[in-house]
Amino acid sequence: MGYAIRTENLIKRYKDKTAVAGLTLTVNEGELIALLGVNGAGKTTTVKMLTCLTKPTEGRAEIMGCDVVKDSENVKRLVGVSPQDTSVAENLTVKENLEFMADICLPKEKSAAAVEKTIKAFSLEEFKDKKAKLLSGGYKRKLSIAMAIIGDPKVLFLDEPTLGLDVLARRQLWREIEALKKNMTIILTTHYMEEAQALADRIVIMNEGKVMAIGTLEELENMTGRKGLEDVFISIAEKTA
Amino acid sequence: MKRTMAFAKRNLIEVFRDPLSWIFCIAFPIVMLIIMSIVNSAIPKEAGNTLFRIDNLAGGIAIFGQMFIMLFTAIAVAKDRSGAFLTRLYSSPMKSGDFVWGYILPMLLTAVIQVIVSLVAAVVISLISDYSLSIAGLLLAVVAVIPSALMFSSIGFLFGTFFNEKAAPGLCSIIISLGAMIGGIWFDVEGVGGFMYKLGRCLPFLYATKLARAAITLNFGVKEFLLPLGVVVFAAIVLTVLAGIVFNSRMRADQR
Numbered sequence: 001m002g003y004a005i006r007t008e009n010l011i012k013r014y015k016d017k018t019a020v021a022g023l024t025l026t027v028n029e030g031e032l033i034a035l036l037g038v039n040g041a042g043k044t045t046t047v048k049m050l051t052c053l054t055k056p057t058e059g060r061a062e063i064m065g066c067d068v069v070k071d072s073e074n075v076k077r078l079v080g081v082s083p084q085d086t087s088v089a090e091n092l093t094v095k096e097n098l099e100f101m102a103d104i105c106l107p108k109e110k111s112a113a114a115v116e117k118t119i120k121a122f123s124l125e126e127f128k129d130k131k132a133k134l135l136s137g138g139y140k141r142k143l144s145i146a147m148a149i150i151g152d153p154k155v156l157f158l159d160e161p162t163l164g165l166d167v168l169a170r171r172q173l174w175r176e177i178e179a180l181k182k183n184m185t186i187i188l189t190t191h192y193m194e195e196a197q198a199l200a201d202r203i204v205i206m207n208e209g210k211v212m213a214i215g216t217l218e219e220l221e222n223m224t225g226r227k228g229l230e231d232v233f234i235s236i237a238e239k240t241a
Numbered sequence: 242m243k244r245t246m247a248f249a250k251r252n253l254i255e256v257f258r259d260p261l262s263w264i265f266c267i268a269f270p271i272v273m274l275i276i277m278s279i280v281n282s283a284i285p286k287e288a289g290n291t292l293f294r295i296d297n298l299a300g301g302i303a304i305f306g307q308m309f310i311m312l313f314t315a316i317a318v319a320k321d322r323s324g325a326f327l328t329r330l331y332s333s334p335m336k337s338g339d340f341v342w343g344y345i346l347p348m349l350l351t352a353v354i355q356v357i358v359s360l361v362a363a364v365v366i367s368l369i370s371d372y373s374l375s376i377a378g379l380l381l382a383v384v385a386v387i388p389s390a391l392m393f394s395s396i397g398f399l400f401g402t403f404f405n406e407k408a409a410p411g412l413c414s415i416i417i418s419l420g421a422m423i424g425g426i427w428f429d430v431e432g433v434g435g436f437m438y439k440l441g442r443c444l445p446f447l448y449a450t451k452l453a454r455a456a457i458t459l460n461f462g463v464k465e466f467l468l469p470l471g472v473v474v475f476a477a478i479v480l481t482v483l484a485g486i487v488f489n490s491r492m493r494a495d496q497r
Binding site for chain 2: 051073076081082083085086087088091092101103104105131147148151
């Protein structure tokens with residue numbers, strides 16, 4: 001199994017603030033990695049650099065062997081992004097939103113089949129003719145993720161996918177994400193411990209732009225001598241405070 | 242091209258599903274056409290004011306309507322920029338040209354529909370007021386106002402790229418008021434003369450109005466048709482290229 005993502009000393013500075021301070025990370029193909037941290041930890045900036053939305057100040061990053069700066073056109077064909085804010089076309093129906101993304105990301109002959117497949121995979125049949133602005137928060141997020149995967153990306157970035165959702169909608173979305181794990185590499189940012197614990201193969205704990213720890217839950221528990229991700233996180237956060 | 246058309250289709254649907262588009266882009270120009278025709282009928286013939294006669298009015302209203310296309314382009318771009326929708330598209334294989342034409346093409350189509358509706362309404366009014374309009378002139382006008390539609394869409398695009406969702410519509414409203422005044426839609430700027438006319442000659446709005454009126458009356462004079470056509474086409478090309486450059490640099494700035 002090869003690497004889906006490799007970063008070496010990735011740094012992002014905004015004037016006097018360092019948002020990401022030397023991220024070195026390797027993600028295997030098919031892995032689900034959770035970037036865990038409080039607000040301002042550098043999770044979203046990391047996702048932005050890896051999806052060509054912002055350029056690194058220093059260091060390098062590759063997606064499936066393609067450099068995010070020098071080969072951004074290819075990187076954009078390889079990734080799917082579901083941004084933190086719900087990013088759907090409000091006046092378009094669910095089906096029209098998916099058709100739009102399929103037309104952008106896929107050859108014409110594959111679009112229609114991809115739309116039908118995605119509607120089915122995300123159980124959106126009942127809502128496919130409903131305007132996006134009329135969907136509940138949970139279904140909007142579901143649609144946002146469906147739009148991110150319709151182009152059949154190799155690497156999927158989910159930035160705080162369940163932020164602000166109620167517990168039922170969150171659990172439902174977890175099931176959708178679980179189902180996607182088989183087909184692609186996923187980078188998920190979250191500040192919900194239970195989300196990282198439930199979904200991730202490995203967890204990256206970030207604080208103030210730095211990676212504080214990387215590993216499976218078991219490895220992190222052994223590292224800190226604590227049980228459960230919340231205690232592990234607190235232990236690491238307190239050490240670095 | 243495929244991505245441009247996909248984005249254009251999305252923007253066209255957004256425009257057509259917004260009731261305000263119908264009110265401002267279609268209904269409002271017709272209402273103005275009717276009101277100003279009533280005003281015209283109240284002006285005594287001895288006054289010699291032909292500005293609101295249907296052949297002059299129809300051209301002015303066609304350009305006035307296009308100013309609202311500018312407003313809607315600005316709102317569409319600014320609204321998308323304020324949300325995360327463009328963030329998603331920036332990380333897709335779409336290029337800056339796909340964005341620029343994806344916004345402008347549906348607005349051009351809307352502008353063509355708008356001018357056809359306005360001119361059909363003008364024909365109805367001309368029949369009622371017993372003044373005959375040339376069908377050839379009306380058909381020519383539909384084509385002749387396309388460069389000004391491109392020009393207004395590009396101005397709207399620039400406003401939407403530079404300013405946010407709150408500022409862009411306000412600034413466009415200033416352009417609409419200013420453009421309608423110095424563009425000679427509601428009064429004879431040439432007759433007024435002075436600073437107003439000088440300013441009008443420096444900006445493309447007056448030429449756009451002149452061109453539309455000349456097309457309707459099949460007046461192919463240099464001053465009436467050819468010069469305004471040249472100015473409007475030049476302004477449309479410059480503003481569209483500028484819109485592309487500005488959007489591209491904004492995209493790059495966002496990625497810093």
